Amino acid sequence: MLLLAGRRLASMLLIMIVISILLFLAFEGDKLALAGRVLGQYTTMEGKLHWIEENGYNRPLVVRYISWLYGFFTGDWKISAQYNRPVLEFLAPRLANTAILGLCVFIITAVISLILGVLAGVNEGGLRDRVISVISVITTSFPEFASGTFLVAIFVFWLDWLPGSSSFTNGFSVKELVLPVTVLVIFNFGYYTRMTRASMAEVMTSQYVRTAILKGLPPRSVVVKHALRNALIAPFTVMILQLNYLLSGIVVTEVFFAYDGFAKAMYDAALFGDTYVVSACAMVAVFVAVLSQFISDVGYTYLNPRIRFA
Amino acid sequence: MTVTSVPATEMPKRRPLLLRILKSITLLRESYVGMFGAVLVLFWLVMAVGADLFPLRDPLAQSAPDLLKPALSLAPDGTTYWLGTDDKGRDILSRLIFGSRLVLFWSVLATVVAYAVGMLLGVMAGYRGGWWDEVISFIGNVFLSFPPMVLFLVILTNFGPTSSMGQYIGSLGVGSTVVSGVIIIVAITFGTAPQVARIVRGLVLDLKTRDYIAAAEVRGESPLYIMLVELLPNARGPLIVDACLRLGYVIIAIAVLGFLSLGLPPPEPDWGKMIAEVRGFGAMASNAMIWPAMAISSLVLGLNLLADALREISLRD
Amino acid sequence: MNAAQTPVLECKNVSISYFTRAGAIPAVYDFNLTVMPGEAVGIVGESGCGKSTVALAIMQYMGRNGAITGGEIKFMGRDMRTMSQEELRKIRGSQISMVYQEPMASLNPSLLIRTQLTEVLIVHEGISEDAAYKRAVEVLDAVRLPDPNRIMNSYPHQLSGGQQQRVVIAMALLSNPKLLLLDEPTTALDVTVEAGVVELIKDISKRFGTSMIYISHNLGLILETCNRICVMYSGQAVEVGEVKQVFDHMRHPYTRGLFSSIPLPGADRFSRPLVPIRGQLPLPRDRPKGCTFGPRCDFFEAARCDKPIAMLDIANDPGHQARCVRYNEIDWKRYRPKGLEAEPIIPGPPVLQIRNMKKYYEIRDNSIAAMISGTKSRFVKANEKIDFEAREGETVAIVGESGCGKSTFAKVLMGLEESSGGEVLVNGQEVGHLPVRKRPAGLISSLQIVFQNPFETLNPSHSVGSQIARVLRKFGVAKNRDEAERKTYELLDLVKLPREFADRKPRQLSGGQKQRIGIARAFGGEAAVVIADEPVSALDVSVQAAVTGLLTDIQRKKRTTLVFISHDLSVVRYLADRIVVMYLGRIMEQGTTDEVFSPPYHPYTEALLSAVPIADTSVTKRHIVLKGELPSPMNPPPGCPFQTRCPRKIGAICETEMPPNKDMGNGHMIMCHLPDDVLRAMEPVIKVGRHESEESNIAH
Numbered sequence A: 001m002l003l004l005a006g007r008r009l010a011s012m013l014l015i016m017i018v019i020s021i022l023l024f025l026a027f028e029g030d031k032l033a034l035a036g037r038v039l040g041q042y043t044t045m046e047g048k049l050h051w052i053e054e055n056g057y058n059r060p061l062v063v064r065y066i067s068w069l070y071g072f073f074t075g076d077w078k079i080s081a082q083y084n085r086p087v088l089e090f091l092a093p094r095l096a097n098t099a100i101l102g103l104c105v106f107i108i109t110a111v112i113s114l115i116l117g118v119l120a121g122v123n124e125g126g127l128r129d130r131v132i133s134v135i136s137v138i139t140t141s142f143p144e145f146a147s148g149t150f151l152v153a154i155f156v157f158w159l160d161w162l163p164g165s166s167s168f169t170n171g172f173s174v175k176e177l178v179l180p181v182t183v184l185v186i187f188n189f190g191y192y193t194r195m196t197r198a199s200m201a202e203v204m205t206s207q208y209v210r211t212a213i214l215k216g217l218p219p220r221s222v223v224v225k226h227a228l229r230n231a232l233i234a235p236f237t238v239m240i241l242q243l244n245y246l247l248s249g250i251v252v253t254e255v256f257f258a259y260d261g262f263a264k265a266m267y268d269a270a271l272f273g274d275t276y277v278v279s280a281c282a283m284v285a286v287f288v289a290v291l292s293q294f295i296s297d298v299g300y301t302y303l304n305p306r307i308r309f310a
Numbered sequence B: 001m002t003v004t005s006v007p008a009t010e011m012p013k014r015r016p017l018l019l020r021i022l023k024s025i026t027l028l029r030e031s032y033v034g035m036f037g038a039v040l041v042l043f044w045l046v047m048a049v050g051a052d053l054f055p056l057r058d059p060l061a062q063s064a065p066d067l068l069k070p071a072l073s074l075a076p077d078g079t080t081y082w083l084g085t086d087d088k089g090r091d092i093l094s095r096l097i098f099g100s101r102l103v104l105f106w107s108v109l110a111t112v113v114a115y116a117v118g119m120l121l122g123v124m125a126g127y128r129g130g131w132w133d134e135v136i137s138f139i140g141n142v143f144l145s146f147p148p149m150v151l152f153l154v155i156l157t158n159f160g161p162t163s164s165m166g167q168y169i170g171s172l173g174v175g176s177t178v179v180s181g182v183i184i185i186v187a188i189t190f191g192t193a194p195q196v197a198r199i200v201r202g203l204v205l206d207l208k209t210r211d212y213i214a215a216a217e218v219r220g221e222s223p224l225y226i227m228l229v230e231l232l233p234n235a236r237g238p239l240i241v242d243a244c245l246r247l248g249y250v251i252i253a254i255a256v257l258g259f260l261s262l263g264l265p266p267p268e269p270d271w272g273k274m275i276a277e278v279r280g281f282g283a284m285a286s287n288a289m290i291w292p293a294m295a296i297s298s299l300v301l302g303l304n305l306l307a308d309a310l311r312e313i314s315l316r317d
Numbered sequence C: 001m002n003a004a005q006t007p008v009l010e011c012k013n014v015s016i017s018y019f020t021r022a023g024a025i026p027a028v029y030d031f032n033l034t035v036m037p038g039e040a041v042g043i044v045g046e047s048g049c050g051k052s053t054v055a056l057a058i059m060q061y062m063g064r065n066g067a068i069t070g071g072e073i074k075f076m077g078r079d080m081r082t083m084s085q086e087e088l089r090k091i092r093g094s095q096i097s098m099v100y101q102e103p104m105a106s107l108n109p110s111l112l113i114r115t116q117l118t119e120v121l122i123v124h125e126g127i128s129e130d131a132a133y134k135r136a137v138e139v140l141d142a143v144r145l146p147d148p149n150r151i152m153n154s155y156p157h158q159l160s161g162g163q164q165q166r167v168v169i170a171m172a173l174l175s176n177p178k179l180l181l182l183d184e185p186t187t188a189l190d191v192t193v194e195a196g197v198v199e200l201i202k203d204i205s206k207r208f209g210t211s212m213i214y215i216s217h218n219l220g221l222i223l224e225t226c227n228r229i230c231v232m233y234s235g236q237a238v239e240v241g242e243v244k245q246v247f248d249h250m251r252h253p254y255t256r257g258l259f260s261s262i263p264l265p266g267a268d269r270f271s272r273p274l275v276p277i278r279g280q281l282p283l284p285r286d287r288p289k290g291c292t293f294g295p296r297c298d299f300f301e302a303a304r305c306d307k308p309i310a311m312l313d314i315a316n317d318p319g320h321q322a323r324c325v326r327y328n329e330i331d332w333k334r335y336r337p338k339g340l341e342a343e344p345i346i347p348g349p350p351v352l353q354i355r356n357m358k359k360y361y362e363i364r365d366n367s368i369a370a371m372i373s374g375t376k377s378r379f380v381k382a383n384e385k386i387d388f389e390a391r392e393g394e395t396v397a398i399v400g401e402s403g404c405g406k407s408t409f410a411k412v413l414m415g416l417e418e419s420s421g422g423e424v425l426v427n428g429q430e431v432g433h434l435p436v437r438k439r440p441a442g443l444i445s446s447l448q449i450v451f452q453n454p455f456e457t458l459n460p461s462h463s464v465g466s467q468i469a470r471v472l473r474k475f476g477v478a479k480n481r482d483e484a485e486r487k488t489y490e491l492l493d494l495v496k497l498p499r500e501f502a503d504r505k506p507r508q509l510s511g512g513q514k515q516r517i518g519i520a521r522a523f524g525g526e527a528a529v530v531i532a533d534e535p536v537s538a539l540d541v542s543v544q545a546a547v548t549g550l551l552t553d554i555q556r557k558k559r560t561t562l563v564f565i566s567h568d569l570s571v572v573r574y575l576a577d578r579i580v581v582m583y584l585g586r587i588m589e590q591g592t593t594d595e596v597f598s599p600p601y602h603p604y605t606e607a608l609l610s611a612v613p614i615a616d617t618s619v620t621k622r623h624i625v626l627k628g629e630l631p632s633p634m635n636p637p638p639g640c641p642f643q644t645r646c647p648r649k650i651g652a653i654c655e656t657e658m659p660p661n662k663d664m665g666n667g668h669m670i671m672c673h674l675p676d677d678v679l680r681a682m683e684p685v686i687k688v689g690r691h692e693s694e695e696s697n698i699a700h
């Protein structure tokens, strides 16, 4: 078990290193382009060369990579060109905002989809299953900006119940959180629901559930004790694994609702060409994604005795 | 296990491919939901193909007096703006229909490219195993570790139309739409192909233990023949279903890129961009925003329902 | 039978259907069965005839789309169909319990055995966790599981197949049920492990007085375990009666057909070949109107057999019934379907020579402990010191249980794996180190294989004809399309399938037909050696006979060397000239069929012979039941590989020294430490007595 976790950890580190190299090459591989992006397009060649010399970009690539990586882990994320502030200082509160959004969405999605998925899968083919399945197919067809459009039209412009932008200009407000969270939950819960449903349905037709029924156990105990645990292993780990996709949706949602999170910051920086902010954001995002994969792997191992006691 | 008995006298004649495809489509009849999905997809397909045949306004023609008109409002020339106009006075209906052509073209192309790459890598990893598998899976995992949007942002900021790569493609004398399109395809392939590869690899790992693969090996078939002729055709069921779903995701991804103004350049009637362009006008733009949102959702819904029905049908026998 | 007693179970005119999109499928209809207290009733029949459906109907568990559409199922005199769900629940698992075919799949993978056992008692008897634990341990002990406390605290995957099945049986016995349903309980197990479980089952009915319904496709197992038998065919019972009566005086042509198609000790492939039942089991929806067996029956009579047939009492034989209007017209004494006799083959020069062949698999161990101790990789000796020869036209059988290395050997021969040492000569040419891709077309086509699983042997995406044609082109037998087509048809003729089959997809073929295509494919070129890896073990008995018959027929005509891999000693005895017995990667014994089947035996062969159930009442067997489980090939015991289970073990020498290979004369090799005189003094395991019944008088 520990060994397995250790092996996972090693492969996760390897992936992180490769990704950081890729990101480093993408952002800083071409130092002239980098100088252009940092100093602005209209800087003279001399200006760029001077900047390159000044900031140590004439050192060998490997040395630069190591110092770049070192800088990242010690919190030296350089200065944002757009805001002229240290990137870390600028990003920290936005990361917190995104974390709030992400956590809300994750918890709500998980609860809804596990419950609905189990309810649908327990009685595969029944009316309840059909209704839940169709609903979840329909909702997954509404990408964040589409459902955002509809919800804003209804709840903001028409009913005027909710604010249309969630920039927290007057401090944190739950009201401003409602629409972004809803939009993300709508797009995401369907996939997980169907996944849970499929897993539950499969377990319900398995021979060990038949054994449990034919042992004369009460139906409740069959579902709760015998089916549920096995059925939830897969969806739960997939859910964590798919945090990646949630993060993708968060970019759109934050832009749509002007939510002042790190994903929007990344997007703005990308449009502006604020390289240091983009690369820091990318590193953070990938770090979170890889970490979630690691957690999912370990979780799977832990939940599944067949692997745990292999 | 039941023994299927087919009396020797009754001999099914092989029908032509087209007929067989039609036959499998009629299977959809048993699923109303699937039929509905097929109708939605077909509707947009017809729109995309026949856009030129319909009496539509020029999707790019601007009309200064008719900004952000609501649906069913009258145009100065006495005709109707069925779905209203956008912030530049362009006809939304015609932009949607011409946009469907754009959306379907690029999303299908991107999906096909991503699928081709993913299938190739997946079948190599699954069948060859060993180092092939290690290396391909590792590279796949690296790209799967990026949240797709972050991957797109990284690719588009560093290799977008303004980058040296973009400028190089532009210097080949193709239009700016093509430059953006190619870059989008590249970005989507990086995001999607590893997922396809992972699925194909899983299927192949299962299929390659079958005796008919061993039979092919013991008669000395080449690995290429085994991969292409013996393995892939048997993986087609799950892959068709996945391709439907995946096409939906690609459509969303392209629309999102359009929405984030990272997609096809203006003034192309890209659905995602249509929303982004009028967003700033607040409540006034509700009408102009809702239609493209509907268009995307209905197309994706069609694909999702279709995939669902296909999956159910394939599970049945 | 005591008429005053209430039957434990009484099925009256039960009909069961499954409802599918394509309409209702009447899986079982008009089914009657009575089980008296303490009685063991066997249900036997081929796949798809409705055995498991009956069992599940008795449990009143028909799944999502099944339903009992008519009749009564009375348990202790009460009709279960009128019981409420709650009443049923109270009966299930306490009064009636069931044991399933796949022990691994029927245990919950993520719960401890203790949880799965104790919950039965807690739910049904409301006793405390501790009391339940104690009872569970007792029952585990009763099913002869060593170290019950360890088992209680294990997960299912930590147990072997045999142990799992014992746990499932223990689970079924926990609250002393009145009726135990066993659905093919040993099919997934190895022969020697099966023998142990069967002995346990026999013991249960004696010790606990539990009534049993034992479902199996194996007549021999029914003979060993049951008092009465019910032969099912296509959803109906066609013959019921006391086991001995039915075995010796069968009164239904189908039962007769079944017995003629299984290789009993008297059968001989030259003088008394097996006779398959012609045709196929009809699908439930296209059953003939009258006698369901009509289209396959030699006694079909138009006016009488084509209306529904009732179950008839056999005169002068109380309790024996058959569903045949002509049962008393058929001359059962004389009726014995005749197969095609053939001339014995005189083997030619050696074609296949295996000398000291080894195949090791490397297992890499990346654990920290292994890194420290430096044993980073270990070797699994899948094949060790394999030495034998096969001559032209000869059939050599390789026999052994799972993990004995049979398939590995086949892979080396086919060039899918490279041997790790020794020689593998085909017509004098070394092939052990020649992977298939490096073999010339001629060599490839001269070494072919027939696979085990009919459902996997053909590629479902391509038509049968194109798959055969591909082989012909690949072997260089056919140069162009036309020639390939013509030769494809010839091959279809050879395996006795209609030529139209060329255009079919594999899913339109039955299992037996697919295996025939597999055979056609193997003989597509000029095969010098054909390996058949359990070619019939997945087929029904009546089809098995036809496929083995076909295989040996072609082999004889073409004078091909056949290497027949099997775990089934009865089949092997029937068709092999020479037998190689393997255990854990090594050859334990080899010799001609007669030598292997009569003393002196290797102790393992002796146990194997005793383990094989034989459906013949005149056969008496010595009972040797092996203790313990098959060791893992990863971790073979030191000394003699068989020492952990050997009932004849002499002592320390068996545990430390690899036994010598002794020639008992004529190349009959036995690898054992037992002294020659002990070996020679062994009693035969199987004794075929004289039948008092009429049929065999003619036969012998």
Ligand SMILES: Nc1ncnc2c1ncn2[C@@H]1O[C@H](COP(=O)(O)OP(=O)(O)OP(=O)(O)O)[C@@H](O)[C@H]1O
Pocket: C361, C362, C380, C381, C382, C400, C401, C402, C403, C404, C405, C406, C407, C408, C409, C633, C634
């Ligand atoms: N590719 C492999 N890697 C590692 N070990 C292997 C491999 N193939 C086979 N083995 C080992 O060699 C042993 C013998 O395998 P083989 O499949 O030849 O046995 P078998 O008698 O044919 O078994 P069964 O009857 O179950 O098919 C196996 O138990 C397994 O542990």
Ligand code: SF4
Pocket: C252, C253, C254, C291, C292, C293, C294, C295, C297, C298, C299, C300, C301, C304, C305, C309, C323, C324, C325, C326, C327
């Ligand atoms: S009833 Fe007729 S067809 Fe049926 S088994 Fe008897 S003789 Fe044969």
Ligand code: SF4
Pocket: C603, C604, C640, C641, C642, C643, C644, C646, C647, C648, C649, C650, C651, C654, C659, C671, C672, C673, C674
């Ligand atoms: S060597 Fe010993 S343990 Fe092995 S078979 Fe002979 S008697 Fe048994």
Ligand SMILES: [Mg+2]
Pocket: C406, C407
């Ligand atoms: Mg095998």
